[in-house]
Amino acid sequence: MRTLLVTGPGGAGRTTLAAATAVTAARAGARTLVVSADPADTLGAALGTPTGPRPTAVTRHVTALRPAPDDAFRDGLLALQDHARPALDLLGADRLDGEELTPLPGAAELTLLGALREAADGAHGTYDTLVVDLPATPRALALLALPAQLRRYLRRLLPPERQAARALRPVLGRLAGVPMPAATLYETAARWDARLAAAQALIEGPDTSVRLVAEPGPAAADAVATAALGLALHGLRLDAVVANRVLPAADGPGGDGPWLAALRAQQHKTLQEWEATHPTHPVVHLGAEPRGLDDLAALAPPAPGPAPAPVDWPVTDARAEESLLYWAVPLPGAVRDELGLVRRGDELVITAGPFRRIVPLPSALRRCTVSGAGLRDGVLHLRFTPDPDLWPRTR
Secondary structure: OEEEEEEOOOOOOHHHHHHHHHHHHHHOOOOEEEEEOOOOOHHHHHHOOOOOOOOEEOOOOEEEEOOOHHHHHHHHHHHHHHHOHHHHHHHOOOOOOHHHOOOOOOHHHHHHHHHHHHHHHOOOOOOOEEEEEOOOHHHHHHHHHHHHHHHHHHHHHOOHHHHHHHHHHHHHHHHHOOOOOOHHHHHHHHHHHHHHHHHHHHHOOOOEEEEEEEOOOHHHHHHHHHHHHHHHHOOOOEEEEEEEEEOOOOOOOOOOOHHHHHHHHHHHHHHHHHHHHOOEEEEEOOOOOOOOHHHHHHHOOOOOOOOOOOOOOOEEOOOHHHOOEEEEEEOOOOOHHHEEEEEEOOEEEEEEOOEEEEEEOOHHHHHEEEEEEEEEOOEEEEEEEEOOOOOOOOO
16 A cells, blocks of 8 residues: 655645545556544635544545544543452552543554554555645654654563563562562553554555655755755655745746735745755645635646665675774764764664654664764765674684
8 A cells, every 4th residue: 555644834725735636546547545633624625524533435446544642542532441440449549430531641642653554454444545634844743753762662661582581470479578570561552563564664664655745945945954854864755845835936027016926936946955955846826725626736746656665774794804893874964063872782762853762773783883973965975993802703
């Protein structure tokens, strides 16, 4: 299933362009599901059909879905409460009623991840294309990184290898004199890990890419550059930049007033910058807010094509005679003064601008020490020296 994750600066029209992309894909014959994370029904307003937590048929090939974080949060917490009933009764805790529960911060993000997992599993039907209207760029990048981060936390708190001693847990508890984690805790962690793994597989899959929607201008140029850096750091592929609300050409010489001429020149300059670095598709301003399928079709954003090639972080031994290994990390637009590197065991903490990622080292580099780094042409080159106490020796 071809998946497009649509995000961009706030107010750039990303929901409208996500809906228009779904319509374009459907007109090409693809069965398309469009999912929005917006609690307000902006997706329904663009499509001309109200949407909700159940799949809504918009046209023959377009289905819309807007998951409800309130319901998902309430159902999940009540299920957890039922599961922990013996412990809560032992503590004398009062049970919570569904009517008093309101979603906490982060519930919307977890609900959207659940919707992506269900879409990947075919819970909402079989589709050729999935278009996801994500929040604005900073929140979207945090959301896309969330499954991998949560899985890392689960592995640190409940290492899978400790489950092998499940049969010995009661004996070990008596010998050690301390309570041992209950089997249900590991079972719950395993279920959460499986769900997060499904969402992560969709986000990082070979048929998934991110499409940035922005209205060309100086502020949007900075936002797109920052977003491209964050996507590269997290290993996500940029499908294209869709330049929204581009002013049409002037009607003959002198057809513009000074204000429109300056705005058009500013947009043209930003478009040239984007076209030099990213696949860029301008979408002309319709002169009014698009509403309904005809307006969305008139926007004519590019149909989802083949996904870009995966982002590669190669390990090379270009200077094998010096016993050095190099790890190349693409970071387009990174600034040297805003880079940070910290080695923690078998992981590397990389900071680039406002973004931070903890990545496991490839197996060959785990037996090495970091001996240097350099940023050249948007690529961070990390230099590693084999540790003689860990590296296999040859005669």
